[in-house]
Amino acid sequence: MEKFVRLDGLVAPLDRANVDTDAIIPKQFLKSIKRSGFGPNLFDAWRYLDPGEPGMDNLRRPLNQAFVLNQPRYKGAQILLARENFGCGSSREHAPWALLDFGLRCIIAPSYADIFFNNCFKNGLLPVILEGGAVDQLFREVEATPGYRLVVDLEKQVVLSPRGQAFAFSIDAFRKHCLLNGFDEIGLTLQHADQIRAFEAKRRAEQPWLFG
Amino acid sequence: MKQAQTLYDKLWTSHVVREESDGTALIYIDRHLVHEVTSPQAFEGLRLAGRQPWRVDSIVATADHNTPTRDWDHGIRDPISRIQVETLDANIKAFGAKAYFPFLDARQGIVHVIGPEQGATLPGMTVVCGDSHTSTHGAFACLAFGIGTSEVEHVLATQCLVMKKARNMLVEVSGRLGRGVTAKDVVLAVIGEIGTAGGTGCAIEFAGSAVRALSMEGRMTLCNMAIEAGARAGMVAADEVTIEYLRGRNFSPTGEAWERAAAYWRILVSDPGAHFDKVIRLDGAGIEPQVTWGTSPEMVGSIDSRVPDPAQIVDPTKRKSIERALDYMGLQPDTPITEIRIDKVFIGSCTNSRIEDLRAAASVVKGRRVAGSVKLAMVVPGSGLVKRQAEAEGLDRVFREAGFDWREPGCSMCLAMNDDRLEPGERCAATSNRNFEGRQGAGGRTHLVSPAMAAAAAIAGRFVDVRSQF
Numbered sequence: 224m225e226k227f228v229r230l231d232g233l234v235a236p237l238d239r240a241n242v243d244t245d246a247i248i249p250k251q252f253l254k255s256i257k258r259s260g261f262g263p264n265l266f267d268a269w270r271y272l273d274p275g276e277p278g279m280d281n282l283r284r285p286l287n288q289a290f291v292l293n294q295p296r297y298k299g300a301q302i303l304l305a306r307e308n309f310g311c312g313s314s315r316e317h318a319p320w321a322l323l324d325f326g327l328r329c330i331i332a333p334s335y336a337d338i339f340f341n342n343c344f345k346n347g348l349l350p351v352i353l354e355g356g357a358v359d360q361l362f363r364e365v366e367a368t369p370g371y372r373l374v375v376d377l378e379k380q381v382v383l384s385p386r387g388q389a390f391a392f393s394i395d396a397f398r399k400h401c402l403l404n405g406f407d408e409i410g411l412t413l414q415h416a417d418q419i420r421a422f423e424a425k426r427r428a429e430q431p432w433l434f435g
Numbered sequence: 436m437k438q439a440q441t442l443y444d445k446l447w448t449s450h451v452v453r454e455e456s457d458g459t460a461l462i463y464i465d466r467h468l469v470h471e472v473t474s475p476q477a478f479e480g481l482r483l484a485g486r487q488p489w490r491v492d493s494i495v496a497t498a499d500h501n502t503p504t505r506d507w508d509h510g511i512r513d514p515i516s517r518i519q520v521e522t523l524d525a526n527i528k529a530f531g532a533k534a535y536f537p538f539l540d541a542r543q544g545i546v547h548v549i550g551p552e553q554g555a556t557l558p559g560m561t562v563v564c565g566d567s568h569t570s571t572h573g574a575f576a577c578l579a580f581g582i583g584t585s586e587v588e589h590v591l592a593t594q595c596l597v598m599k600k601a602r603n604m605l606v607e608v609s610g611r612l613g614r615g616v617t618a619k620d621v622v623l624a625v626i627g628e629i630g631t632a633g634g635t636g637c638a639i640e641f642a643g644s645a646v647r648a649l650s651m652e653g654r655m656t657l658c659n660m661a662i663e664a665g666a667r668a669g670m671v672a673a674d675e676v677t678i679e680y681l682r683g684r685n686f687s688p689t690g691e692a693w694e695r696a697a698a699y700w701r702i703l704v705s706d707p708g709a710h711f712d713k714v715i716r717l718d719g720a721g722i723e724p725q726v727t728w729g730t731s732p733e734m735v736g737s738i739d740s741r742v743p744d745p746a747q748i749v750d751p752t753k754r755k756s757i758e759r760a761l762d763y764m765g766l767q768p769d770t771p772i773t774e775i776r777i778d779k780v781f782i783g784s785c786t787n788s789r790i791e792d793l794r795a796a797a798s799v800v801k802g803r804r805v806a807g808s809v810k811l812a813m814v815v816p817g818s819g820l821v822k823r824q825a826e827a828e829g830l831d832r833v834f835r836e837a838g839f840d841w842r843e844p845g846c847s848m849c850l851a852m853n854d855d856r857l858e859p860g861e862r863c864a865a866t867s868n869r870n871f872e873g874r875q876g877a878g879g880r881t882h883l884v885s886p887a888m889a890a891a892a893a894i895a896g897r898f899v900d901v902r903s904q905f
């Protein structure tokens with residue numbers, strides 16, 4: 224997994240609540256057996272005017288100019304500003320894969336759906352939670368200021384605005400540790416293999432019907 | 436004295452392998468369900484790291500999302516779908532599984548239908564799958580929840596997950612449900628009440644006399660949509676209904692092990708006085724048949740209500756989402772739900788494709804005809820075994836004679852990864868669980884309802900109160 228330490232990035236605002244993972248990456252693209260290549264189809268139904276299918280040449284498709292990520296001023300955005308319950312619905316990890324493949328490294332929202340939130344950490348995508356008032360303010364600032372950037376400092380757990388305002392956020396210590404170091408969680412868990420084996424043996428003795 | 440525990444507390448505690456001081460725990464996983472969409476990258480990861488599955492006999496796999504629902508003798512025509520299904524075939528062959536129900540197998544079906552049907556989901560288990568509707572299995576007093584593909588790989592490699600305990604939430608439905616009111620209506624009403632983020636960070640236990648009175652099929656419908664209420668896991672305490680359902684199933688224990696298991700299962704209930712962080716109470720008798728009108732399951736109302744008027748909504752974010760939803764759904768504010776006409780009907784999905792669901796729909800359809808204005812009405816049984824049972828009961832004839840398509844099992848038009856889908860602008864009465872934009876096909880408009888309500892809508896060509904149809 225790629226490390227996440229500090230990011231100074233352009234911000235794009237997606238002003239909708241309850242953005243679901245079906246919208247982030249529609250199901251027809253889940254047929255892929257790879258982890259990469261989902262970026263061109265991120266928010267496919269909102270980004271393009273024609274129905275998208277796998278294998279299309281996305282560069283030739285008509286763009287929905289009204290959609291925020293198609294506006295030139297947000298080109299190259301690495302931070303997505305979003306509303307509550309972002310990433311609800313399907314468990315598809317293709318959602319964070321698509322966001323990352325598009326170039327985003329961080330999302331800022333007041334709340335997330337649990338599975339999506341979890342999936343982000345496994346891929347080096349940082350979901351920052353700020354309270355609603357702060358998010359409202361950031362929406363106003365980013366919309367009023369072309370080229371608006373934020374600094375996200377994971378080590379210090381703060382988001383810094385261009386005017387020097389600091390928004391602190393909290394994050395689970397284990398997740399922070401994994402992100403800062405780009406750790407492979409499976410490797411960490413396997414350090415406890417003996418303990419897992421012992422637990423399993425006990426369980427097998429007590430509830431043998433769960434095994435075999 | 437031991438502190439009173441909730442069912443969730445008991446399930447959690449009995450699976451903790453180790454716990455860090457900050458509450459991060461390693462949780463042991465008993466059952467790992469696998470389907471073709473969320474597993475290829477996990478198996479690939481395993482392969483790249485040179486790892487083997489930790490416990491092959493925990494794995495039960497099937498292909499369900501991409502499989503066609505007709506012309507099975509032609510195989511899977513879409514080449515990309517076919518590759519994904521064949522990739523699962525190859526991965527199971529290479530790594531192994533306790534059971535695999537591939538495309539064309541008589542027991543193949545939606546992963547959340549076949550697990551319980553086979554007795555592969557047992558009380559007291561932790562059950563995971565790379566699929567958010569894994570919450571369904573919580574109906575068996577399991578801790579069951581959906582995971583992402585990295586976690587699929589993590590479970591394959593370690594038989595464990597790293598997680599923190601969720602909060603306890605109780606949804607208590609008292610009293611008795613009225614005639615024609617089902618588990619689907621209950622869960623839609625709950626979501627309407629608490630919103631799609633109402634259960635975020637929580638494990639929901641559904642309890643109360645109206646829940647106790649439900650069959651296992653009904654309880655599965657309820658837990659299935661816990662995720663639409665924002666909760667990763669939903670559950671119902673074990674009782675004699677649970678135990679009777681499991682007796683004699685393919686993977687259920689037998690003989691002396693059965694007696695021991697059943698005795699253990701009976702303690703899988705919340706202790707009296709156990710603490711819940713959040714409690715919601717509903718009167719079952721007050722719940723009416725529900726229909727969603729928007730693009731999120733929380734945008735729901737009873738059959739005798741009207742589509743809301745965004746102009747009346749004060750909160751700007753909420754007003755905007757209702758405006759956007761009505762625009763997408765092609766609906767005018769204040770339209771009575773019963774005036775909404777439909778183009779298609781889909782009876783299926785892991786929410787409502789079990790035998791009881793098909794019986795309920797068939798009882799409404801019997802002796803009637805699908806309205807001429809309805810372009811397609813289809814029934815997609817949840818599994819091969821459900822299909823066979825329905826045919827043995829003659830339900831397929833009831834549906835066919837009324838003008839329904841009777842299809843092969845799979846996820847089908849719940850998410851339209853196969854050929855079954857809505858065309859842009861088409862409006863569908865669906866028994867599935869998500870009405871998101873484009874969920875059933877780009878531009879398609881989904882209204883979530885119970886099987887009986889979907890059947891009644893098929894006959895009338897618009898939404899009607901199923902209670903007026905008896």
Ligand code: SF4
Pocket residue numbers: 499500545546547566568784785786845846849850867868
């Ligand atoms: S039926 Fe629908 S919700 Fe259920 S597993 Fe299949 S696609 Fe997912």
